[in-house]
Amino acid sequence: MIAKPYKLALVQPAAGEVRLATRLLRAVLVKLFAEILFVCAVVSFAAFAYFNPALRGEIEVVNSERVEGWAYNPLATDERLEVQLFIDDRFVAATRADRQHDGLVARAGRQVDHCFSFTLAGQPLSTGRHRAQVYVVHGTPGSSRTLLPITKRGRLFEVKN
Amino acid sequence: MRVLESKRPAKDYPVVAKEAADAAHLSLRAVTALEVASVIITVLVTAWAIAPMQLNNRWLASVPALLAFGMMINSHRLRGETPRELGFTTRYFGRALLLLLAPMLIGSAILIGIGYLAGSLQFSYRFTGFRSFLPLWGLMQQYVLQAFIYRRLKFILVEGQAPEGERVWRTRLAIFGAAVLFAIVHAPNLALMVLTLISGLIWSWVYERAPNLFALGLSHGVMSTIAVSSLPAWLLQSMSVGYKHFIYQNF
Numbered sequence: 001m002i003a004k005p006y007k008l009a010l011v012q013p014a015a016g017e018v019r020l021a022t023r024l025l026r027a028v029l030v031k032l033f034a035e036i037l038f039v040c041a042v043v044s045f046a047a048f049a050y051f052n053p054a055l056r057g058e059i060e061v062v063n064s065e066r067v068e069g070w071a072y073n074p075l076a077t078d079e080r081l082e083v084q085l086f087i088d089d090r091f092v093a094a095t096r097a098d099r100q101h102d103g104l105v106a107r108a109g110r111q112v113d114h115c116f117s118f119t120l121a122g123q124p125l126s127t128g129r130h131r132a133q134v135y136v137v138h139g140t141p142g143s144s145r146t147l148l149p150i151t152k153r154g155r156l157f158e159v160k161n
Numbered sequence: 162m163r164v165l166e167s168k169r170p171a172k173d174y175p176v177v178a179k180e181a182a183d184a185a186h187l188s189l190r191a192v193t194a195l196e197v198a199s200v201i202i203t204v205l206v207t208a209w210a211i212a213p214m215q216l217n218n219r220w221l222a223s224v225p226a227l228l229a230f231g232m233m234i235n236s237h238r239l240r241g242e243t244p245r246e247l248g249f250t251t252r253y254f255g256r257a258l259l260l261l262l263a264p265m266l267i268g269s270a271i272l273i274g275i276g277y278l279a280g281s282l283q284f285s286y287r288f289t290g291f292r293s294f295l296p297l298w299g300l301m302q303q304y305v306l307q308a309f310i311y312r313r314l315k316f317i318l319v320e321g322q323a324p325e326g327e328r329v330w331r332t333r334l335a336i337f338g339a340a341v342l343f344a345i346v347h348a349p350n351l352a353l354m355v356l357t358l359i360s361g362l363i364w365s366w367v368y369e370r371a372p373n374l375f376a377l378g379l380s381h382g383v384m385s386t387i388a389v390s391s392l393p394a395w396l397l398q399s400m401s402v403g404y405k406h407f408i409y410q411n412f
Contacts, residue, residue, distance in 0.1 A: 046214035
């Protein structure tokens with residue numbers, strides 16, 4: 001059976017098309033602008049949620065025996081962050097930044113009971129220079145977890161015989 | 162000067178010269194093209210930009226769609242298009258179903274045949290769970306595809322006073338264009354793109370002859386349910402589109 005076209009009625013624009021086109025265009029532009037704003041807001045929110053630029057931390061002591069420092073979230077000061085130590089991009093150990101360390105210099109805006117300490121005794125480190133980096137384990141949207149470095153490039157230290 | 166039908170009194174419209182009328186009509190077609198592009202962009206933005214953000218408040222992902230629906234409804238209002246005219250009516254319901262019967266039977270046979278050969282037929286809990294939801298989802302998709310995208314494409318491509326032969330092939334071009342756009346928004350799921358291209362051609366063809374969105378929505382829901390319950394999971398990939406297609410989902 002071949003059905004003949006039923007001639008779907010077209011809404012032919014009446015005279016006054018200029019005004020109609022203008023109003024339609026205005027609606028498209030308003031919608032587009034609102035959409036752009038929304039996407040920018042979502043992307044910014046997601047970037048903040050994923051990378052949390054508010055996190056603060058520092059590696060204060062690094063040598064062949066130990067790595068110490070502090071890390072905390074100014075937006076959730078009661079939270080004790082989980083930190084992981086990587087040496088030369090290899091995972092070494094994990095702990096929580098929940099220690100008090102009076103030996104660390106207290107800077108403005110930093111709390112001294114968010115310190116961490118890793119012991120490197122027993123770690124198979126070759127003679128020479130190594131890079132230590134500490135990451136904060138950060139929960140992200142979608143029940144994922146990411147590692148956020150607390151310093152830009154980590155800290156170098158040397159192992160001697 | 163082109164004589165046009167209108168629901169508004171003639172005194173409301175200024176008299177314009179033929180050249181100005183042609184230019185205005187060209188401008189209206191350009192704006193109409195922008196409307197279509199805007200809706201397609203909304204779908205792509207939602208699937209490719211919003212989805213990767215994995216928002217905790219999932220309702221936020223529907224904001225672009227709500228903006229698009231607002232624009233579409235406003236467009237209908239400004240053009241004087243009534244819901245009945247768009248297809249929200251009982252008129253042509255039977256005729257549309259009659260036109261859809263053969264393609265649906267053939268399509269169902271093919272899908273079930275593939276499922277039988279692949280050993281992936283599951284007309285159990287999925288069939289029961291989806292059959293109530295998918296017709297409504299199908300109605301919404303058919304509204305966007307037919308009542309807006311296809312109608313606007315036809316307005317752009319088909320001249321009201323063109324010869325009959327030219328109007329026919331331009332109408333076919335509009336049907337093809339609507340189906341292609343429908344397939345594109347289902348990227349990168351290749352199986353789904355093929356299915357939506359073929360079904361888009363059929364649904365737009367039926368809409369041209371019997372503009373009834375309820376019949377098309379029902380058809381959309383039924384065929385989607387059969388596809389989900391028949392095709393193997395590795396082929397359909399959870400019917401996911403956009404960024405979500407690359408995420409493992411136990412469907």
